[in-house]
Amino acid sequence: MNELIERMPKQIFLAGRWRDAADGSRFAVRDPGNERQLCEVADAQDADVREAIDAAVAAQREWAATAPRERGEILRRAWQLMTDRAEDLALLMTLEMGKSLAESRAEVTYAAEFFRWFSEEAVRVDGRYGRNPAGGGGRMLVSKHPVGPCVLITPWNFPLAMGTRKLGPAIAAGCTMIVKPAQLTPLSMLNLAGLLREAGLPDGVLSVLPATSASRVVGPALADARIRKMSFTGSTEVGRKLVEQCAPNLQRMSMELGGNAPFLAFEDASLDDAVKGAVTAKMRNNGESCVAANRFHVQASIADEFVRRLTEEMSSMKVGHGTEDGVKVGPLINADQRDKVIELVDDALARGAKTTTGGKALDGDGYFYAPTVLTDVPPDARILHEEVFGPVAPVTTFETEDEAVRLADDTEFGLVAYLFTRDLDRAVRVGERLATGMIGVNTGLVSNAAAPFGGVKASGFGREGGAEGIEEYLDVKYLALAIKENS
Known part of the structure; x- marks a missing residue:
């Protein structure tokens, strides 16, 4: 080196x-x-x-x-x-x-x-x-x-x-x-x-x-x-x-x-695909990405199982120096970025959110934060409105398609959204309603040199x-x- x-x-x-x-x-x-x-x-x-x-x-x-x-x-x-x-x-x-x-x-x-x-x-x-x-x-x-x-x-x-x-x-x-x-x-x-x-x-x-x-x-x-x-x-x-x-x-x-990407999982989605896509969309680049999923809106009927599987995946990811074998999650870029993640998670917990894994910075050298899943996140939590830029997945639920679109668009940003459903009609219908420049349909990865990358609104x-x-x-x-x- x-x-x-x-x-x-x-x-x-x-x-x-x-x-x-x-x-x-x-x-x-x-x-x-x-x-x-x-x-x-x-x-x-x-x-x-x-x-x-x-x-x-x-x-x-x-x-x-x-x-x-x-x-x-x-x-x-x-x-x-x-x-x-x-x-x-x-x-x-x-x-x-x-x-x-x-x-x-x-x-x-x-x-x-x-x-x-x-x-x-x-x-x-x-x-x-x-x-x-x-x-x-x-x-x-x-x-x-x-x-x-x-x-x-x-x-x-x-x-x-x-x-x-x-x-x-x-x-x-x-x-x-x-x-x-x-x-x-x-x-x-x-x-x-x-x-x-x-x-x-x-x-x-x-x-x-x-x-x-x-x-x-x-x-x-x-x-x-x-x-x-x-x-x-x-x-x-x-x-x-x-x-x-x-x-x-x-x-x-x-x-x-900037971005504040919503991740929508409907009840007819493949849970295997949705969880895999969630991990990709959230954890790429340690969560330090403008296209990282920032808010996870999951239909209530599948939310418990989604959270269970997502928690299992996130908690199993090895954290360490990027040169070490098997490491999936490296450090955040500096102390300021780690402190911002700590601040947003602590704010959510203080307002009633719960952790199913993670929720803390890691001791030792380097700027590490544990992969984290938050549930019961209240609407006024800052983490739903500010870009977290770290390995944290806050999960909320919705009941109807209209509610899902409303929650997804409740932001000044409009860079990317992720949408998981097996219903092609729904994918097109919801995709056309979302105010965003890019949409990943049943995929957590949208970046492609052959595709136009960019957003709308404050993105x-x-x-x-x-x-x-x-x-x-x-x-x-x-x-x-x-x-x-x-x-």
Whole structure:
């Protein structure tokens, strides 16, 4: 492990070159599983940000003129490099973020798939040509072009996948990029920058600026009218502030924000499938996921059996450092996150909820919290209204379909919902009523590079992945052509 950390890049990646921060400053990166320092990373300063902006602007015209096939081949080579080096990438992610090696391996595969998907989309940026319906010899030529230099802000919970999900379409579309990775997990993104350079990404197209202050990087970039696009994954609170910062220069925005995902299990559902789906939807990434199931609404007639089986599954999951054999649940990212989980569970218990397993932080080094199932959760418990971002499943019951939809939509968020039923009519009927951007029907996993990922309401706007993902990085241009007809 020490050897891996030693050979990983720890400098700023500025316009294709590795270098120290302008003033030489650095910050520590720690392993959340034991609280030990892994290494120190360069801390980008104002001068670095200005240089990165100038480089992105300077490289934009030439990069946009690059043949789409060439951009696609760079992404394809990057996919292959990620695939070939999956073990190193997975171990690095586990060390800096905490998830189990099995989960990290799955994320590497998922993250790499965005490069493969968008390598194919790069050559499918189509326009259209047609006659003016009013006649008179007019023609319409519609084409699509890269929006321009972009700022991409990635979170700590999926340090590779949230990077490739933004970098893939930006590269495919022909945009230059400045990436601000999360302070807690910069190593995965820095390593990814090195892989892209190795895959042939030209100097100047990409800069990666780790920093202890996100505003130090993002603020000057969004204040510069030459930056034309911002993509952010993170909390709704921060997202609202970024929208305000983009307003003066009217920059394009993609916002993948917070969630409060409902999980609906109807009485005709397969209990085996519902419990398996519940564990997947809740416990992926230790529960630290914007698409994690946050509220479990179960039809009353099957609630006791559902809780019994869910408790059995959750209580059997091994908790420990992500590198240990058989570990299913790693640490939370830091003390603040663990304390938030403690606070929300304690609030629910104080209001009358009960635990069937877990309900406490674990002693020792690292930021561990036991997998937890809560029952009898009252409607006013904070955990039903706030994103818990941890391994906690609060269960409530409902009687009718209308009540299930009402409970599911009783939130400002609308990122994802999960729906378990054997009745296809009900699946479609309820799915169409739910105010959310994505729905998992009889599955606890919705993430797919080929599908549009995103939400509604306070969960943001824009889509990442799928055929829709590249559109976020393209502007539409219309040419009105006057064609002289033969006389």
